[in-house]
Amino acid sequence: MTRAAQKLLVSQPALSRQIADLEDELGVKLFNRRPLPLTLTSAGQYLFEQAKEILALTAKTKSNLQSTAIISGDLTIAAGESIAMQRIMNILSNIIQDYPTVKVHILSGDYEFAKKKLNVGTVDFAVIIGNSTMPLCNSLRKTLGVC
Numbered sequence: 001m002t003r004a005a006q007k008l009l010v011s012q013p014a015l016s017r018q019i020a021d022l023e024d025e026l027g028v029k030l031f032n033r034r035p036l037p038l039t040l041t042s043a044g045q046y047l048f049e050q051a052k053e054i055l056a057l058t059a060k061t062k063s064n065l066q067s068t069a070i071i072s073g074d075l076t077i078a079a080g081e082s083i084a085m086q087r088i089m090n091i092l093s094n095i096i097q098d099y100p101t102v103k104v105h106i107l108s109g110d111y112e113f114a115k116k117k118l119n120v121g122t123v124d125f126a127v128i129i130g131n132s133t134m135p136l137c138n139s140l141r142k143t144l145g146v147c
Helices: 002-008 012-026 042-066 084-098 111-120
Strands: 073-079 102-108 125-127
Touching: 002 012, 042 073, 073 084, 073 111, 084 102, 084 125, 102 111, 111 125
Parallel strands: 073 102, 073 125
Antiparallel strands: none
């Protein structure tokens, strides 16, 4: 807690008080306060992950709003590692060549990971292989032998 306070340029008691106030407001304990090291509870880990999502979405929104080029900004894709990614990489290569101000970010994960990222808005596209329905999303379907 002392190192965190130093990094944030606040006193350790002030930081402890702010965390206690947040715990009171949320109605959960965020830290296991056993002897060192201080660790996050499951609620604390959940809040930490949600905060990272919020910050990523905020940064993406700001970047997209400040973009002045016709086609520019960040394109974030969640996808599993499969042979299908070769086709996606070929398409992305053409996009990057044609639009050098587009920055592509690929996040690797399974179906649940891609679905969560898509639902919270921190990715623009998800590559999901298999039969899946996501009612709020558009999808491309491939039947055997036809692309």
